[in-house]
Amino acid sequence: MIALARAEERPLLPDAARFEAAFKPGASGTVEGTSVPLDSRVLGEVTVSSGQIVACDPFVFIEAKPFIRTVPKGRFPVRIAVMRSQRFGDRIAFARVEFSQAPVVTWERALVPGQDPAKLGKDEYYGFPVDAGTGAFLDPAAGAEIAALPADQMQVLDDDWIRQGESYGKEHGLPFALPVSRGAHAMVLFSSGWGDGAYPSWFGLAADGSVAMLLTDLRVVDDAPGRRE
Numbered sequence: 001m002i003a004l005a006r007a008e009e010r011p012l013l014p015d016a017a018r019f020e021a022a023f024k025p026g027a028s029g030t031v032e033g034t035s036v037p038l039d040s041r042v043l044g045e046v047t048v049s050s051g052q053i054v055a056c057d058p059f060v061f062i063e064a065k066p067f068i069r070t071v072p073k074g075r076f077p078v079r080i081a082v083m084r085s086q087r088f089g090d091r092i093a094f095a096r097v098e099f100s101q102a103p104v105v106t107w108e109r110a111l112v113p114g115q116d117p118a119k120l121g122k123d124e125y126y127g128f129p130v131d132a133g134t135g136a137f138l139d140p141a142a143g144a145e146i147a148a149l150p151a152d153q154m155q156v157l158d159d160d161w162i163r164q165g166e167s168y169g170k171e172h173g174l175p176f177a178l179p180v181s182r183g184a185h186a187m188v189l190f191s192s193g194w195g196d197g198a199y200p201s202w203f204g205l206a207a208d209g210s211v212a213m214l215l216t217d218l219r220v221v222d223d224a225p226g227r228r229e
Contacts, residue, residue: 011117012125014107014202015224019215022081022094029221031088036221038093040081044179044188046097046137047075053097054140055110055201055216058189059132059158063147065112066140069203071211072099078137078188082174083220090175092190093220097137102212104204110214127198128216134165134176135199135216138187145182165189193218 021027027038046053053071056064081094109117115126128135149157165178175191192199197219204213 011120011122012200012223014109015217016104016107018221018224019094019096019107019202019204019217020104022221023079023096027081029083029093031083031085031221033222034085034087036083036085036088038081038083038221040079042077043080043095043174043177043190044078045075045186046078046139046188047142047184047186048073048139049184050139050141052140053214054136054138054143055128055199055214056136056138056143057128057130057132057134057192058136058138058143058146058161058187059134061129061131062143064128064143067110067112067201067203067214069108069110069211071097071214075186078179080174080177080190090173091193091218091220092175092177093193093218094215095135095137095188095190095218096213096215098213100206100210100212102206102208102210104212105207106205107202107215108205110201110203125200127200129198130192130196133192133195134189135192135218136187136189137214139185142182142185142187145185161189193220 023040051070052066054066083091083093165176169177178189201216206212
C-alpha cells in the first residue's frame with residue numbers, strides 16, 4: 001500500500017539539482033535554516049528478478065505493490081546520503097537504486113497502480129507509508145516469499161533484522177542500516193529520515209528513456225525554493 005502524505009503547500013516537484021548534489025563529495029543541505037553536511041556511500045545491492053521494484057516499510061508492508069514502471073533486471077547498488085548533525089542527529093536523507101551510470105535527464109513520480117497524479121491537489125504527494133521507522137528496496141517476489149512465512153518465523157526474521165541492522169549501523173557509523181540476502185534475492189533496509197511517515201520516490205530517466213535510477217527522498221533536508229508547483 002502507498003499512503004497519500006501531506007506537504008506544506010502544493011504537490012512536490014522533482015528537485016534534480018538537489019537529488020544529484022546530495023551524493024557528491026562535500027555535499028550539504030539545510031534543516032530549519034541550519035546547514036548540515038551530507039555524505040554518501042553504497043549501502044548494499046538489490047536484486048531485481050521480475051523487472052519490478054518495491055519501496056516499502058519491510059516490517060509492516062512487506063507485500064507492498066511494486067511501482068508501475070518496469071526496471072532492468074539484475075543486481076544493482078543502493079547508495080544512501082546521510083545527514084551528519086550534532087543538533088539533529090545522523091539521519092538518512094536520500095536512498096537511491098543505481099540501475100545504470102547514464103546521466104538522468106528527467107525525473108518522474110514513482111507510482112503504484114491506482115495512483116493518478118492529476119488527482120493530487122494542493123499540499124499532496126504520493127509516498128510509501130512507514131510505521132516502523134524503516135524503508136527498503138526489494139523485488140516483489142522477495143516480499144511475497146517473506147510474507148508467506150508463518151507468523152512465528154516472521155517474528156524471528158524481524159527480530160534478526162533489528163539486531164543486525166542496529167549492529168551494522170553502529171559498526172559503519174550509520175543509523176539503522178542493513179544489506180541482507182534471502183536466497184537469490186539481495187535487498188537493503190535503512191532508517192527512514194525522521195521516522196514514521198510517508199516518503200516520495202522518483203524515477204530518473206536517461207536520454208533514451210531507460211530507467212537510470214530510483215530515488216527516495218526521506219524528507220530530512222529542506223526543500224529548495226520553487227520546488228513546489
